[in-house]
Amino acid sequence: MRSKGFEGMACSVAAVMGAIGDRWGMLVMRDLLLGLSRYEDLRHSTGITNTTLSDRLKMLEENELIERRLYQSRPDRFEYRPTAKGRDIGLVMQAMVQIGDRWNSMGVAGPPIKFVDKLTGRGVKLITVDQETAEPVAAQDVGVQPGSGADDLMIWRLTRSSN
Amino acid sequence: MRSKGFEGMACSVAAVMGAIGDRWGMLVMRDLLLGLSRYEDLRHSTGITNTTLSDRLKMLEENELIERRLYQSRPDRFEYRPTAKGRDIGLVMQAMVQIGDRWNSMGVAGPPIKFVDKLTGRGVKLITVDQETAEPVAAQDVGVQPGSGADDLMIWRLTRSSN
Numbered sequence: 001m002r003s004k005g006f007e008g009m010a011c012s013v014a015a016v017m018g019a020i021g022d023r024w025g026m027l028v029m030r031d032l033l034l035g036l037s038r039y040e041d042l043r044h045s046t047g048i049t050n051t052t053l054s055d056r057l058k059m060l061e062e063n064e065l066i067e068r069r070l071y072q073s074r075p076d077r078f079e080y081r082p083t084a085k086g087r088d089i090g091l092v093m094q095a096m097v098q099i100g101d102r103w104n105s106m107g108v109a110g111p112p113i114k115f116v117d118k119l120t121g122r123g124v125k126l127i128t129v130d131q132e133t134a135e136p137v138a139a140q141d142v143g144v145q146p147g148s149g150a151d152d153l154m155i156w157r158l159t160r161s162s163n
Numbered sequence: 164m165r166s167k168g169f170e171g172m173a174c175s176v177a178a179v180m181g182a183i184g185d186r187w188g189m190l191v192m193r194d195l196l197l198g199l200s201r202y203e204d205l206r207h208s209t210g211i212t213n214t215t216l217s218d219r220l221k222m223l224e225e226n227e228l229i230e231r232r233l234y235q236s237r238p239d240r241f242e243y244r245p246t247a248k249g250r251d252i253g254l255v256m257q258a259m260v261q262i263g264d265r266w267n268s269m270g271v272a273g274p275p276i277k278f279v280d281k282l283t284g285r286g287v288k289l290i291t292v293d294q295e296t297a298e299p300v301a302a303q304d305v306g307v308q309p310g311s312g313a314d315d316l317m318i319w320r321l322t323r324s325s326n
Contacts, residue, residue, distance in 0.1 A: 011275050012263020013193045013256055017186040019266075023177070030176045034307060035324025045320050088262040091289065093176055094305070095258040099251040100175020101310075103182075110311030112174050113321075115291070118306040123294035126254065128278070131286035136297070142257075143281035144197060147264075148273030157208050158276075161198025 011154065016092065019063040024048055025056045029082070029089045032066060037079040065089060091126075098126055174317065179255065182226040187211055188219045192245070192252045195229060200242040228252065254289075261289055 020026050024046070031045045043053060057080060060066045065086035068078045082089070094115055101111040115124050128137045146155050183189050187209070194208045206216060220243060223229045228249035231241045245252070257278055264274045278287050291300045309318050 011190075011193070012260045012266075014186070014190060015263045015266065016259040017189045022185050023180040026180045027174075027177060030174070031320065034320050036320060041323060045316065085266060088265060090305075091258045091262055092255060094291070095254045095289075096179040097175040099254055100178045102251060103175075103178065103248060112310050112312045112314065112317050114308045114310040116306055116308050117293060117300045118304050120293070121308075124291050124300050124305060125294050126258075126289045127292050127297070128257070128287045129290050130280060130283070131288050134290070134299070137280045137287050141281050142253075142287060143279055145277045145279050145284075147275050147277040149275045151275065153208065154275050157194065157197050157199060160204060 016089075019060075019065055020089065020092075021056060021059050021063075024052055025060060026089075026093075028053070028056050028060060029065065029086065030093055032080055032082050033087070033090050033093060037081055039078065039080075042080070060086070094126055179252075182223075182228055183252065183255075184219060184222050184226075187215055188223060189252075189256075191216070191219050191223060192228065192249065193256055195243055195245050196250070196253050196256060200244055202241065202243075205243070223249070257289055 020029060027046050027048070028042060031042055036042055036045060039053070039057075042048075042057075043050070046053065048056070057066070057068070061068055061080075064083055066080050067083055068080055071077055071079045097111070097113055097115060116122060117124050128139065128142050129135060130137060144158065146158050150158075183192060190209050190211070191205060194205055199205055199208060202216070202220075205211075205220075206213070209216065211219070220229070220231070224231055224243075227246055229243050230246055231243055234240055234242045260274070260276055260278060279285060280287050291302065291305050292298060293300060307321065309321050313321075
């Protein structure tokens with residue numbers, strides 16, 4: 001479950017998915033971003049087996065998304081916190097919540113979780129804006145281009161696509 | 164690699180990760196969203212083995228993120244296109260590109276891929292805004308609350324977190 005095979009791939013999607021690992025890694029990140037920090041709480045929240053949970057915590061730590069800190073000795077107990085890099089995953093989580101709610105694939109009455117402005121308590125959402133002017137850009141006008149770090153494969157993908 | 168164990172989990176993050184499946188599923192979605200559609204192109208782009216690629220395409224189709232269409236007979240050849248639901252994954256991809264670029268974990272000179280406004284050619288980015296007024300909300304002010312569809316476990320998570 002390590003990011004083997006993703007090194008050197010000039011693609012941020014591959015890099016981020018490599019760091020998260022898999023669905024279990026993402027669910028652990030979700031819980032840590034929601035503020036859970038203790039192993040037993042993560043166990044209870046996700047229902048993941050000990051083996052899988054330990055492995056994913058180790059992987060997320062190796063990938064520098066989380067930090068482990070001793071909070072009790074004899075027996076040693078650790079808590080886990082997202083790093084600055086890990087807190088970035090919040091944007092991916094927000095995107096997932098936004099589209100998951102649109103799909104309503106959980107068959108529930110409404111959204112299970114709401115992103116809000118803590119100052120006003122009002123709901124928030126992600127929108128695409130011009131990087132400089134901050135003017136909103138409509139979804140259908142958003143496109144992709146090779147960036148300055150694009151490798152041959154990325155340029156091939158984007159050229160091939162325009163056929 | 165099916166979404167087993169994720170059914171009934173009242174969480175959009177789990178639902179979306181369940182639909183994508185894993186890193187390979189996400190890379191296939193990336194390529195289809197970039198405009199690739201043919202099996203051999205997906206093979207070339209991702210370097211995934213035939214077994215894994217076939218499995219992920221089948222899974223993405225079962226999860227209604229992509230559609231398969233016959234474009235040639237004898238031998239039968241299919242092309243794959245994102246559905247409306249699948250195009251929603253573009254938001255997750257955009258979030259991944261945005262944070263992957265910030266991490267610059269690929270060790271490349273610049274971003275491999277750029278999201279742009281097709282009308283102006285200028286770079287775009289995701290920001291968080293108030294759902295109604297569309298006023299920008301600073302990252303540090305974004306928080307989470309249980310929504311109307313929150314189950315007991317989600318409420319527990321968010322209560323536990325405020326400790």
